Amino acid sequence: MQLINDFKTVRQRTIQICAPLKTEDYVVQPVVDVSPPKWHLGHTTWFFETFLLQPYAKDYTIYDADYNFVFNSYYETIGARVIRTDRGNLSRPAVEDVLRYREHVDAAMERFLRQPLSEEIMALVILGLNHEEQHQELLYTDIKYILGHNPLFPAYSSTAAPQVAATDTPAMLSVKEGIYEIGYHDKGFCFDNELGRHKVYLQHYTISNVLVTNQEYTAFIHAGGYSNFRYWHAEGWDWVKNNQITAPLYWYQVNGQWMHYTWQGLQPLDPEGILCHISFYEAAAFAAWKEMRLPTEFEWEAAAAQFNWGARWEWTESAYLPYPGFIKAPGAIGEYNGKFMVNQMVLRGASEVTSPGHSRISYRNFFHPHLRWQFTGIRLAR
Amino acid sequence: MQLINDFKTVRQRTIQICAPLKTEDYVVQPVVDVSPPKWHLGHTTWFFETFLLQPYAKDYTIYDADYNFVFNSYYETIGARVIRTDRGNLSRPAVEDVLRYREHVDAAMERFLRQPLSEEIMALVILGLNHEEQHQELLYTDIKYILGHNPLFPAYSSTAAPQVAATDTPAMLSVKEGIYEIGYHDKGFCFDNELGRHKVYLQHYTISNVLVTNQEYTAFIHAGGYSNFRYWHAEGWDWVKNNQITAPLYWYQVNGQWMHYTWQGLQPLDPEGILCHISFYEAAAFAAWKEMRLPTEFEWEAAAAQFNWGARWEWTESAYLPYPGFIKAPGAIGEYNGKFMVNQMVLRGASEVTSPGHSRISYRNFFHPHLRWQFTGIRLAR
Amino acid sequence: MQLINDFKTVRQRTIQICAPLKTEDYVVQPVVDVSPPKWHLGHTTWFFETFLLQPYAKDYTIYDADYNFVFNSYYETIGARVIRTDRGNLSRPAVEDVLRYREHVDAAMERFLRQPLSEEIMALVILGLNHEEQHQELLYTDIKYILGHNPLFPAYSSTAAPQVAATDTPAMLSVKEGIYEIGYHDKGFCFDNELGRHKVYLQHYTISNVLVTNQEYTAFIHAGGYSNFRYWHAEGWDWVKNNQITAPLYWYQVNGQWMHYTWQGLQPLDPEGILCHISFYEAAAFAAWKEMRLPTEFEWEAAAAQFNWGARWEWTESAYLPYPGFIKAPGAIGEYNGKFMVNQMVLRGASEVTSPGHSRISYRNFFHPHLRWQFTGIRLAR
Amino acid sequence: MQLINDFKTVRQRTIQICAPLKTEDYVVQPVVDVSPPKWHLGHTTWFFETFLLQPYAKDYTIYDADYNFVFNSYYETIGARVIRTDRGNLSRPAVEDVLRYREHVDAAMERFLRQPLSEEIMALVILGLNHEEQHQELLYTDIKYILGHNPLFPAYSSTAAPQVAATDTPAMLSVKEGIYEIGYHDKGFCFDNELGRHKVYLQHYTISNVLVTNQEYTAFIHAGGYSNFRYWHAEGWDWVKNNQITAPLYWYQVNGQWMHYTWQGLQPLDPEGILCHISFYEAAAFAAWKEMRLPTEFEWEAAAAQFNWGARWEWTESAYLPYPGFIKAPGAIGEYNGKFMVNQMVLRGASEVTSPGHSRISYRNFFHPHLRWQFTGIRLAR
Known part of the structure; x- marks a missing residue:
C-alpha cells in the first residue's frame, strides 16, 4: 500500500509542476538540451509501460505503439527513437492525448501494484519513481529555460515556485588527512553509480560552509573575470569567446542594473541571493580568481555532514567515472548511468527544484562542463 | 464598403484555414523554412498595425510593443527581429493572445476603413490583403509540413481540404518565334515585380498543355533517375547525395507500394494525380531524362492563355531577376520583392492552396531551387 | 604544325606562371574555392591523358593510375575523385613528380599531334588548350589568394606580374531599343554555352564606357555602404554580416590609410586604379547606392564593341542560364558547362590575368554571387 | 657543458626525424589536430627565442617579428596567434627559411649557454628541451598521419623508422588493497602535472603484464564489436556512427585481408603485433567486450614496476585532473598543463616514438577520448 501511495504522490506531483503552464508551453524545445514538458509527461509514463506493464502485467495491451517511438529517450535497447533535436517539432500527440496516456498507464499500474510483487519488480517500480523525480527536476x-528565453519573460507563477532558504555565516571548515569511506551504504534506494562503498585517501583540505552569492560573483565580473584567459580552462576560454558569455545564464544588464529571470519574471538581482546557473567553466574560473579551487566529489562527501546543502547542485573538480567494482545492470536498465561516464563533471548536493526525499549525501549528478540551465552553484575549497 | 468586406473576407479566411488545428499545431517549426501557424496569424496582423494603423489611424495605440519584435518577418527597416530559426521556440504569446491581437487590430481597421481614405492608403490596404493571401498559401x-512530418501522420481534415480538378488530354502546343509582351498591364492590384510591361523576343518552342503526373514521375524513379548524375545540375546532385533524396517530399515506399502524405493522412499514391512537392533540381532532372526542358517564365506567360493552369506552382528555367525599369518602392514596403532577386528560380501559375482571386497570368512566385514544401509541379517544354 | 606550336605555347605558359613560386606555394589550399598550383599542373595534364591519349593514342600506357584519382576535378563520369576540400592535404605527388608527369604527357601528346587527326580529335585538343587557359587564369x-592570405604578404614578383592599362574618359553610352543578336557566330573555338546565336529584344539603356575606380568605391565605403541594408540583396546583407565584410578582398586599413595586397606585396591603394575583387553582392549594392544598376549580359554584349574591356571580369545582372537550343555534349565533355547553370551569375569581359587570345565578346564566365577572388569589377548601366 | 651537449643532441634529433621528408610534406595539415612539420620546427625554436633569448640574452635581437605570430601555439599570454586550423594554409615562411631561423637561434642559444646561468634559467632550458622532445613525438x-592519409601511401623510410620490441608471456598481475604513493619524487626534470606526490587508497585489482595484440582486437571486430552499442559509452557510440568507424586508424580491409599503413607503407597486418591507433572509446568498448576494464592511472603507476611498458601510450580510465596541491606556474609557462584539465583522459607509459630518456613512471599524457593518431594501446585490468 505504501508503494501505491508513493506511486500516486510522485505521479501527481509531475502534473502539479506543469499546472501553471499554457498548452503552448508544453510543446517547444528552444535548445537541444531542453525537452518539451509534454515529452517529460509521456516519457516518464512510457517508462512504467515499457519496463513494468508490458513484461509483467497480465493482459496489459500497449496504449499506442507509436508512443514507444515518440517517448523513448536514449535507450538504444528498445528500438528506433525520435532524434533528440526533433522533440520540439512534434505537435502531436497533443497534451490532452498525453494526459490520457498517463491516466491509462496510472490506472493499469495501480491495478498491477495491488498484486503480490517480487523484490525485483518492486525495485523496478522504485527505480521508475526515482526516474520520474529526476524528470521533475x-x-x-526546462520550464525555466522555455519561459526565460521568451522575449515576453512570462512568470511561471507568483505562488507555486520553489523557494531557497537563507544561508549560514561563512566559514572554512578544516578536514584532516586520512582514509574516508565513499558511496552509498544504507538500505533504501540509490542509483547504481553510488554503489561500491570504498575507501579513499584524502589530503588535508578546507571547504566553505556556504555557497557563493550573487554579490561575490558580480565582483568577479566587474574585475574583468570574463575577459582574462588566465582564470579559464582552454576549452572554457573558447566557450566564453565563441558564445560571447559575459554573465551567468538568465542575467541581463538593463540600464546599468543587473536583472535576472526568475519564477516571477524578470527581477532585480538580489546581492545576497545564492549564485545560480553557471557552468563548470565559470565555477572553476571564479575559484581560480579567488585563488581557491572546487572540492573533489570525495572531499565534498567526506565533509557534507558539517554544512547545509540542497539549494544548488554544486560543481566539483571530479570527472564522472565509475567507482571501483562498478558493474552495469544487464538490459535497458543498465544503460542508465554507466554509458555517460566520459566527458562529464560530477555535481553534488541537490537544488531548490529537487523533489522531496530525492537527495542523498552519496548522490552523484553529472553534466557536461558548459551547461548552465540546471540550478548549479559554487562551493569553494582549498 | 467593398474594401471593408474584402478585408473581413480575407481576414476570416485565415482563421478558417487554421480551424482544424489543435493548439499545439500552431506552435512548432520543424524546419527553418516553415513558420508556426501562430506566427502567420500574428505577422499578417502586425502588417496592418505597423503600416496602416500606427502611421495613419488617429488615436491608435499599439497593442503590445513586444509583438513588433516577435511578429516582424524580414523587414530590416522596422527594427530588431526575432531570428528566424527561433520562431518555433516561442510558446508565448499564446494562441489565444494572438487571436485577441487579431480581434483588436481588426476592430481598429474596420473603424479606420470607414473613414475617407487616400489612394495611397487604399493601395496599402490592398497590399496588406494580398500579403495575407500569400500567407494563407x-x-x-506549413501546416502540411508540420502534420506530414509528425510520426503519427495526423489528417488535416477529411472535408476542409483543397481539391485539385482533373486534367486535359495531353498535347504539345506550338508557339511561333517573335516578339511578345510580358508583365502586368491591367488596372487591378499586382506586385511590383510584375510591373514594367516589356517586349521579349522568343524563339519557336512547344509547351505541354498538362502537368506531369505521379505515374510519369514514378517511371523516372524506377529508371534510376535519382542515381544517375547525368540528369542533374552539379548542385542538384550534391543535394540528392547529401540529403539522400530518392523521391518527392511526402512520398514513402511501404511494403513495395508508394504512399504519400495528404490532407487525409497517409494514402496510396494516385498514379493519375498531378505530381507535387518536387524541387527545381528534380524538375530539371526529370525534364533532362525526358530529353525535354522546363519553359522560361516568358515562354510560360506567352502561352498560358492556351492551357489550364492553377493546380501547381510550375518551376521555370528562369532565375528571379528584375524586369527592365524595375524600381524598389521607398521604405519598408520596398523590401517586398527586389531584395530577393538572386539565387532563386521563378515559379508561374498558382496552386490548389492559392487563395481565390489571388492568381494572375503575370504573377511571379520564386523559391530557392532545393525547396519542395510548396505545391510545386512540372510542365515540360522543348 | 600550328596545333603543335599552340600546344607547346600554352603548356609552357602554365609553367611560366608558376616560375616565381617556392615549392611550398604549390601545395596549400587556404579555402575550398582555391586549388593548390600543383593540382592545376596535374589536372590540366590529366585532361590530355584522359580525353586524348588514353582513348586515341596507340600504345599509350597510363603514367600512374593513382593520378587519375588525384587530378580529376568534377567529372563524375570518370570515377571516384578526391573530395575537393582535401586537395590541400596532399603533399604527394611532389611538385617534381607532377612536372615529370607533365613532361611525359607532353612528349606523348607531341608524338600524337604529329599524326593525321580527325576533326573531332582536333576539336578536343583545342578544347584542352582552352581548358588549360582557363586554369592559367x-x-x-589562386596564387594571389595563397600569397595574399599569408601573414608575411610575400610578393609574387616585381617584374613578372600582369599590368592593367589606363582607362578612358568616362561617359554613358546610349543604346536604342530593338532586336539584337546574341551568341557566338564565328568559325573559331568557343565554349558550348556561347552557342545558339539568337535574337533578344532590349529596351533602351545607357551603359558606362569605363569601369568603377577604387576612389569611387572608397566613397561608397565612407558613405556607410556596408552598414545600410537598403542597398543590399537579402542574401548579400546576410553575407556582409556573417562574414563582417567592410571592404573588397585584399583591402586593409592601416593607420587610417587604405592598403591592398598586390603582385608586389602590400601597397597603398591607387585611387585611380580600377576596382577589383568585389562580389556580385557588393557590385549590386554599389550600383544601388549610385541609383544605377548592373547591365544584363545581353546589354553588355550588344554594347561591348563601343567600349574598352578586358581589365576585369564584369558582374552582370544576369543569372547563368542556357541559351535557347542549348544541348549538353554527350559524355564527360558534356559536363563542362550545363550542369553549373543554377545559382551563379554571369560575368562578361576578361581580366588582366586572362590568357592572350582567350577572350571574346560572347564569352560567358560565371561564379557564385559571394565570390571575390577572381579579378572582378563593376560597369554601371541605367 | 652537459647542457650544451643536451641542447645540441635534442635539437639535432628533430632535424633527423624530418630527414626522410620531401619539402611538400612539411607544409600540409590534413586535420586540425595535426600540425605541419614545418610548424613544429619553427614552434620549438620560437620557444627558446621567446622564453630564453628575448628576456635573458643580452644584445639578442628578434629574428623576425612575424614569426612570433606564426609559430606561437596556444600561449594566450604572448599575443595574437595564427588560428590553429590555418596552419596548413601557410606556404611561407618556406622550409629553408625556418631552418635558417633554427640555425640563428641555435647559434645564439649556444653562446648563451656558455655563460653562467641561474637555476631558474637552467630549469627553463631543460623545460624547452622536454618541450621539444614532446614535439618530436x-x-x-603527424608525419604518419600526413603520409598515411595520402592516396599514394608513401613510405616514411625503409630504415629510419622506430621499431617495437617483442612482448612477454601474458599474465594477470595481482595488486593488493592499500595505500600507495603517486607522483614524481626524484631530483630530475618532470612536468608540473606530475608533482604533488600524494597517497591514494586502491582496492585490490589485477592488471595484465602485456598489451592487447592486433589478433585480439580483430576478434572484437569480427564479433561485431563496432555494431553493438552495449559495449560503448553513449558518446563513443555517437562517434562510431557519425564517423562510420569500423576498425583502428590506418586499418584497411583489402580483398578480405587486413592491411595497415606503417612506416614502410601499406603492409599486411601482423596478428602478433601490438594493437595501435585506437581511441579511448574503442579501448573502453574492447575492455567491456572482454568483461574487463581499463586500469586507473593510479593502478597503472602502482603496478608499472612489475611489467614492461613503453611501446604504446596506454589509455586509462582516469580523467586528466590536478593532483592535490597542484598550482599553475605564473606567466606563459603556467599555461603548459593546468588549462587542459577538463574533458581529456590520461594515458600512461610511452611509445615507440617517444624520445629516448623522455619517459617516466609518473609521466601523465592526455588526449581527448576520440583521438587516435597517437601511438595508443590497451592494457586490461579487472
Missing part, C-alpha cells in the same frame, strides 16, 4: 529546469 | 504549405 | 587568382 | 605522429 528537469521539468523545472 | 504559406499556412497551408 | 585560375592559377593567377 | 608529435612530429612522428
Whole structure:
C-alpha cells in the first residue's frame, strides 16, 4: 500500500509542476538540451509501460505503439527513437492525448501494484519513481529555460515556485588527512553509480560552509573575470569567446542594473541571493580568481555532514567515472548511468527544484562542463 | 464598403484555414523554412498595425510593443527581429493572445476603413490583403509540413481540404518565334515585380498543355533517375547525395507500394494525380531524362492563355531577376520583392492552396531551387 | 604544325606562371574555392591523358593510375575523385613528380599531334588548350589568394606580374531599343554555352564606357555602404554580416590609410586604379547606392564593341542560364558547362590575368554571387 | 657543458626525424589536430627565442617579428596567434627559411649557454628541451598521419623508422588493497602535472603484464564489436556512427585481408603485433567486450614496476585532473598543463616514438577520448 501511495504522490506531483503552464508551453524545445514538458509527461509514463506493464502485467495491451517511438529517450535497447533535436517539432500527440496516456498507464499500474510483487519488480517500480523525480527536476529546469528565453519573460507563477532558504555565516571548515569511506551504504534506494562503498585517501583540505552569492560573483565580473584567459580552462576560454558569455545564464544588464529571470519574471538581482546557473567553466574560473579551487566529489562527501546543502547542485573538480567494482545492470536498465561516464563533471548536493526525499549525501549528478540551465552553484575549497 | 468586406473576407479566411488545428499545431517549426501557424496569424496582423494603423489611424495605440519584435518577418527597416530559426521556440504569446491581437487590430481597421481614405492608403490596404493571401498559401504549405512530418501522420481534415480538378488530354502546343509582351498591364492590384510591361523576343518552342503526373514521375524513379548524375545540375546532385533524396517530399515506399502524405493522412499514391512537392533540381532532372526542358517564365506567360493552369506552382528555367525599369518602392514596403532577386528560380501559375482571386497570368512566385514544401509541379517544354 | 606550336605555347605558359613560386606555394589550399598550383599542373595534364591519349593514342600506357584519382576535378563520369576540400592535404605527388608527369604527357601528346587527326580529335585538343587557359587564369587568382592570405604578404614578383592599362574618359553610352543578336557566330573555338546565336529584344539603356575606380568605391565605403541594408540583396546583407565584410578582398586599413595586397606585396591603394575583387553582392549594392544598376549580359554584349574591356571580369545582372537550343555534349565533355547553370551569375569581359587570345565578346564566365577572388569589377548601366 | 651537449643532441634529433621528408610534406595539415612539420620546427625554436633569448640574452635581437605570430601555439599570454586550423594554409615562411631561423637561434642559444646561468634559467632550458622532445613525438605522429592519409601511401623510410620490441608471456598481475604513493619524487626534470606526490587508497585489482595484440582486437571486430552499442559509452557510440568507424586508424580491409599503413607503407597486418591507433572509446568498448576494464592511472603507476611498458601510450580510465596541491606556474609557462584539465583522459607509459630518456613512471599524457593518431594501446585490468 505504501508503494501505491508513493506511486500516486510522485505521479501527481509531475502534473502539479506543469499546472501553471499554457498548452503552448508544453510543446517547444528552444535548445537541444531542453525537452518539451509534454515529452517529460509521456516519457516518464512510457517508462512504467515499457519496463513494468508490458513484461509483467497480465493482459496489459500497449496504449499506442507509436508512443514507444515518440517517448523513448536514449535507450538504444528498445528500438528506433525520435532524434533528440526533433522533440520540439512534434505537435502531436497533443497534451490532452498525453494526459490520457498517463491516466491509462496510472490506472493499469495501480491495478498491477495491488498484486503480490517480487523484490525485483518492486525495485523496478522504485527505480521508475526515482526516474520520474529526476524528470521533475528537469521539468523545472526546462520550464525555466522555455519561459526565460521568451522575449515576453512570462512568470511561471507568483505562488507555486520553489523557494531557497537563507544561508549560514561563512566559514572554512578544516578536514584532516586520512582514509574516508565513499558511496552509498544504507538500505533504501540509490542509483547504481553510488554503489561500491570504498575507501579513499584524502589530503588535508578546507571547504566553505556556504555557497557563493550573487554579490561575490558580480565582483568577479566587474574585475574583468570574463575577459582574462588566465582564470579559464582552454576549452572554457573558447566557450566564453565563441558564445560571447559575459554573465551567468538568465542575467541581463538593463540600464546599468543587473536583472535576472526568475519564477516571477524578470527581477532585480538580489546581492545576497545564492549564485545560480553557471557552468563548470565559470565555477572553476571564479575559484581560480579567488585563488581557491572546487572540492573533489570525495572531499565534498567526506565533509557534507558539517554544512547545509540542497539549494544548488554544486560543481566539483571530479570527472564522472565509475567507482571501483562498478558493474552495469544487464538490459535497458543498465544503460542508465554507466554509458555517460566520459566527458562529464560530477555535481553534488541537490537544488531548490529537487523533489522531496530525492537527495542523498552519496548522490552523484553529472553534466557536461558548459551547461548552465540546471540550478548549479559554487562551493569553494582549498 | 467593398474594401471593408474584402478585408473581413480575407481576414476570416485565415482563421478558417487554421480551424482544424489543435493548439499545439500552431506552435512548432520543424524546419527553418516553415513558420508556426501562430506566427502567420500574428505577422499578417502586425502588417496592418505597423503600416496602416500606427502611421495613419488617429488615436491608435499599439497593442503590445513586444509583438513588433516577435511578429516582424524580414523587414530590416522596422527594427530588431526575432531570428528566424527561433520562431518555433516561442510558446508565448499564446494562441489565444494572438487571436485577441487579431480581434483588436481588426476592430481598429474596420473603424479606420470607414473613414475617407487616400489612394495611397487604399493601395496599402490592398497590399496588406494580398500579403495575407500569400500567407494563407504559406499556412497551408506549413501546416502540411508540420502534420506530414509528425510520426503519427495526423489528417488535416477529411472535408476542409483543397481539391485539385482533373486534367486535359495531353498535347504539345506550338508557339511561333517573335516578339511578345510580358508583365502586368491591367488596372487591378499586382506586385511590383510584375510591373514594367516589356517586349521579349522568343524563339519557336512547344509547351505541354498538362502537368506531369505521379505515374510519369514514378517511371523516372524506377529508371534510376535519382542515381544517375547525368540528369542533374552539379548542385542538384550534391543535394540528392547529401540529403539522400530518392523521391518527392511526402512520398514513402511501404511494403513495395508508394504512399504519400495528404490532407487525409497517409494514402496510396494516385498514379493519375498531378505530381507535387518536387524541387527545381528534380524538375530539371526529370525534364533532362525526358530529353525535354522546363519553359522560361516568358515562354510560360506567352502561352498560358492556351492551357489550364492553377493546380501547381510550375518551376521555370528562369532565375528571379528584375524586369527592365524595375524600381524598389521607398521604405519598408520596398523590401517586398527586389531584395530577393538572386539565387532563386521563378515559379508561374498558382496552386490548389492559392487563395481565390489571388492568381494572375503575370504573377511571379520564386523559391530557392532545393525547396519542395510548396505545391510545386512540372510542365515540360522543348 | 600550328596545333603543335599552340600546344607547346600554352603548356609552357602554365609553367611560366608558376616560375616565381617556392615549392611550398604549390601545395596549400587556404579555402575550398582555391586549388593548390600543383593540382592545376596535374589536372590540366590529366585532361590530355584522359580525353586524348588514353582513348586515341596507340600504345599509350597510363603514367600512374593513382593520378587519375588525384587530378580529376568534377567529372563524375570518370570515377571516384578526391573530395575537393582535401586537395590541400596532399603533399604527394611532389611538385617534381607532377612536372615529370607533365613532361611525359607532353612528349606523348607531341608524338600524337604529329599524326593525321580527325576533326573531332582536333576539336578536343583545342578544347584542352582552352581548358588549360582557363586554369592559367585560375592559377593567377589562386596564387594571389595563397600569397595574399599569408601573414608575411610575400610578393609574387616585381617584374613578372600582369599590368592593367589606363582607362578612358568616362561617359554613358546610349543604346536604342530593338532586336539584337546574341551568341557566338564565328568559325573559331568557343565554349558550348556561347552557342545558339539568337535574337533578344532590349529596351533602351545607357551603359558606362569605363569601369568603377577604387576612389569611387572608397566613397561608397565612407558613405556607410556596408552598414545600410537598403542597398543590399537579402542574401548579400546576410553575407556582409556573417562574414563582417567592410571592404573588397585584399583591402586593409592601416593607420587610417587604405592598403591592398598586390603582385608586389602590400601597397597603398591607387585611387585611380580600377576596382577589383568585389562580389556580385557588393557590385549590386554599389550600383544601388549610385541609383544605377548592373547591365544584363545581353546589354553588355550588344554594347561591348563601343567600349574598352578586358581589365576585369564584369558582374552582370544576369543569372547563368542556357541559351535557347542549348544541348549538353554527350559524355564527360558534356559536363563542362550545363550542369553549373543554377545559382551563379554571369560575368562578361576578361581580366588582366586572362590568357592572350582567350577572350571574346560572347564569352560567358560565371561564379557564385559571394565570390571575390577572381579579378572582378563593376560597369554601371541605367 | 652537459647542457650544451643536451641542447645540441635534442635539437639535432628533430632535424633527423624530418630527414626522410620531401619539402611538400612539411607544409600540409590534413586535420586540425595535426600540425605541419614545418610548424613544429619553427614552434620549438620560437620557444627558446621567446622564453630564453628575448628576456635573458643580452644584445639578442628578434629574428623576425612575424614569426612570433606564426609559430606561437596556444600561449594566450604572448599575443595574437595564427588560428590553429590555418596552419596548413601557410606556404611561407618556406622550409629553408625556418631552418635558417633554427640555425640563428641555435647559434645564439649556444653562446648563451656558455655563460653562467641561474637555476631558474637552467630549469627553463631543460623545460624547452622536454618541450621539444614532446614535439618530436608529435612530429612522428603527424608525419604518419600526413603520409598515411595520402592516396599514394608513401613510405616514411625503409630504415629510419622506430621499431617495437617483442612482448612477454601474458599474465594477470595481482595488486593488493592499500595505500600507495603517486607522483614524481626524484631530483630530475618532470612536468608540473606530475608533482604533488600524494597517497591514494586502491582496492585490490589485477592488471595484465602485456598489451592487447592486433589478433585480439580483430576478434572484437569480427564479433561485431563496432555494431553493438552495449559495449560503448553513449558518446563513443555517437562517434562510431557519425564517423562510420569500423576498425583502428590506418586499418584497411583489402580483398578480405587486413592491411595497415606503417612506416614502410601499406603492409599486411601482423596478428602478433601490438594493437595501435585506437581511441579511448574503442579501448573502453574492447575492455567491456572482454568483461574487463581499463586500469586507473593510479593502478597503472602502482603496478608499472612489475611489467614492461613503453611501446604504446596506454589509455586509462582516469580523467586528466590536478593532483592535490597542484598550482599553475605564473606567466606563459603556467599555461603548459593546468588549462587542459577538463574533458581529456590520461594515458600512461610511452611509445615507440617517444624520445629516448623522455619517459617516466609518473609521466601523465592526455588526449581527448576520440583521438587516435597517437601511438595508443590497451592494457586490461579487472
